[in-house]
Amino acid sequence: MAEKSILRLALSSRNLIIGLALSLVFVIAGLLSFLWTPYDVTMLDIPSRFQTPSAAHWLGTDHFGRDILSMIMVGARTSIAVALVAVGIGMGLGVPLGLAAAARKDSLLDDLIMRGNDLVFAFPSLLIAILITAVFGPSALNAIIAIGVFNIPVFARLVRGAALSLWTLDYVLSARVAGKGAARISFEHILPNVANLLIVQGTIQFSLGILAEASLSYVGLGAQPPIPSWGRMLADSQTMISLAPHMALFPGLAIVLTVLGLNLAGDGLRDLFDPKLRKART
């Protein structure tokens, strides 16, 4: 497919455009927060607490008088960073495992990897995340690890499944006959062909990661104060919900819109990469 038509297809995908646009808003807000936020999020201004949205504070202020818009901007940074690295861990470990399992199908290695995956799936993920932070203490890093661990089997399974069918294809068989090793074949021939799948799944896991980070920091196990995070902003707002509903509204909307954006983008990408599905849709 020519570059031009991919671009055209991409542009014609409504989901992809809306999704990317939504996600980009928060990515840009997060990046911008490194350089500038309307107010300093570490400065407390208790006399001006609980202000409703106004020209000075577009989204109002929280219980310490901090500017909620600024906190959401910095919180975007936390959420995106945690989710991104967690997906990275999942892909970095899951993809090689999946490739290896497929290359040595039905071997002990395959069995071990797949059973191990089943086992990780069987554990209630949030509980394990809570246990991990109970062991190592709450921090953004431990939240990343807790979320990342549960991403590994997702990618391992996906890659193994896709790779298994690729291994039966002619060109892979001929590469084998030509004497290429399994590792080499996996990386040269299999991996590029599952890349699309990985991008789609990566987007979905990324959005799940945002949700997971929000849950963890909501129960107090994510990034620690004074670094703002969306989940903790919601936790803080909970007892004040009748007093200052705006404190609960805006961070929640930020999570919903980011996740929605990523999911739409994921759907759009899948349609883009999978012409068959695309045809079925229209």
Next chain:
Amino acid sequence: MMKAISRSMFAASMMLTAGAAFAANTDVTVGLQLEPPHLDPTSAAAGAIDQVLYSNVFEGLTRFGPDGSVNPGLAESWTISDDGLSYTFKLRAGVKFHDGSDFEATDVVFSLDRARAEDSVNAQKALFAGIASVEALDAGTVKVTLSDANGSFLFNMAWGDAVMVAPESIDDIKSNPVGTGAFRFDSWSRGDKIELARNEDYWGTPARIEAATFKFISDPTAAFAAMMAEDVDVFYSYPAPENLMAFEADARFTILSGSTEGETILAMNNKQAPFDNAKVRAAVSYAIDRNAIIDGAMFGFGTPIGTHFAPHNPDYVDLTGNSAYDPEKARALLAEAGLADGFKTTLKLPPPSYARRGGEIIAAQLRAVGIETEISNLEWAQWLEQVFRGYDYGLTIVSHTEPMDIGIYARPEYYFQYDNADFQTLIADLAVEADPGKRSGMLKQAQTVISEDYVNAYLFQLAMVSVVKTDLKGIWENAPTQAIDLTSVYWAD
């Protein structure tokens, strides 16, 4: 005008519900944030156990009054030998445990011996440390001999950890407590509520209400809703001060704001650099604006303190002037200590909101004078392990809710690791001093020493704020101990 209207509407609604309300008003539902893990006050530190059971179900030889005074309990009277070493308690006659058995001197011997035994799991075992022997002289008289004179022995015996239990019912005490109090234990649905019923055979003035329910609602939002829906008649130690304005505006409710024994402090690790330098500790104290913390974290509820002592105590000295908010002075002191560029330290925070919210405010205040803190929010178990037993911290915030606990500053192994020989001598002398005038002077001196040494930064006395239905009377306003004494609670008609 608005007030008049709302009042008449209130009166009208009262008339409509009066019939039903009158019939229902023989019981009380108390909202509590924490549920007791089990029901044995003599083998755990959990304050919730005492809140439900102290004085209601279990009684001690002496008991705390609402003002913190020590009054006769199951011991009607006592005599103290001249050397202060032996206490002879005359027990009340005709006292029965809820299972019908008699309360006698042998029960006192059993209870005290159990608490001070080698394998005792009493959380306040130190209360019994000075006891050399306990003997029953006859069924109604007990003699306790101390190894050293102890000015606070009667005070110690009033604690929830020193209540009287019976050998017959001790095995099931954790799920079926049997005491001598004005209420007997009725039922417990774990995770939800505990019910008590009036003890009709009570030895003293019987309770005015027939039944009491303790409902455990840990989530402040749910507590707010439960109170507003009148599912709960009194919420003891209401967890979210930010909601109190809403109750204040509502005629159905009254807010009781009393004092507690909770000195809330920013503790410093006195053995760890740079806090081993008194100048640095002073700098931290000067950098902190107590009023901003009370306002920002507690929504105005709390009394500033300048030392580790309860302001409602007659011997309290106001030493807040020793560390009045002065960031310039804090910076100067840091410079004198050779830390003109500030330093970095850890701030470890246990779960209560005074610590979590106060911690964020203190972090911002310290940052303003150049001290960077790395906050970690810990669970209690982690806090005990890392801070309290592991000394692995720079700063922490905690409220010390035990009454009269200035003596902890004489324990060099205590987690803030203050080691001052003079102070230790002072406390040792205080323990054996019986003269009230001298005791008062020594207590004042002790307060001054720790304040001037800037051992910790003293923030505020925790307020006890309870939300009560306006026509419910007799609820303790103050919390001299962790107790919710319901024996004299009643509904006004």
Next chain:
Amino acid sequence: MLIYALKRLRSLVLSLLVASVVIFAVIEVVPGDPAAFMLGINAQEDTIAALREELGLNLSVYQRYFNWVGGLLSGDFGISYTYRSPVAEIVTERLWVSLPLAAYALSLTVLLAFPAGILAASRRGSVTDLSVMGFTQLGVAIPNFWFAMLMVLAFAINLRWFSAGGFPGWDEGFWISMKSLTLPAIALALPQASILARVMRSSLLDTLGEDYVRTCRAKGLSKAQALWRHALRNALIPVLTIIGLQFSFLLAGAIIIENVFFLPGLGRLVFQSISQRDLIVVESVVMLLVFAVILVNFAVDIAYALVDPRLRRGR
């Protein structure tokens, strides 16, 4: 078939064994002494030691592991450190909240998802389809605890239709109890229903595109008849798998929702137990949940094998 079942059974037992070791090991390294936690800050060292002895914490690691696993096998879950009553009893008590909640949430999930999925599939590309898909996108994106908070604000605090939390207990009456589970069940069901509706839709679309359905259509069945008589039944297989997984997810995944609504359920129990270092409860409940998931997986595998003989040989 029998050999396949036995092979699966062997891997089930192995999984459980590995899981028990992993759980025990993780919990073993959790810092924080249960005895020190229970006795608080005035406790003396010898008192803590006495309590550790009483709780059996002074035994060696191996001894404690084997005591625990041995106990599990004989149905004895041990005695909770904090509550000092049998873990089995506490867990059963909590299950009376968690199981009904999960069942309630699952029923809502199915009731919402089936009509939505079928409707969307049968009118593919229509405005109905698009709006169903739009709503499910939103449903997946909303954090359930936030949705729960908003519902509390609207229905408990402002309208006062429901209580904001707590559970009165089944002996207070069935409907009162169900009412107090309603908001939590809705909060739990919303994202699950969105997922299920999407699965339902795509699964239906897949089967509708398959040859035999086309044949039926060619034989003169109307589109609706083809859908109801043939496609739906076949589309149900993946849907049922998802439902199975969702049930175990709902049982364990309700931790946060149980905390928001202050329900005395299993998730809340574990959460509290972790912070109280009531490790024996944590171990047993996590093991129980893992066991439930592994068992569901096993049952699904066996059911598949019964339906589809080809699967018996490979995986």
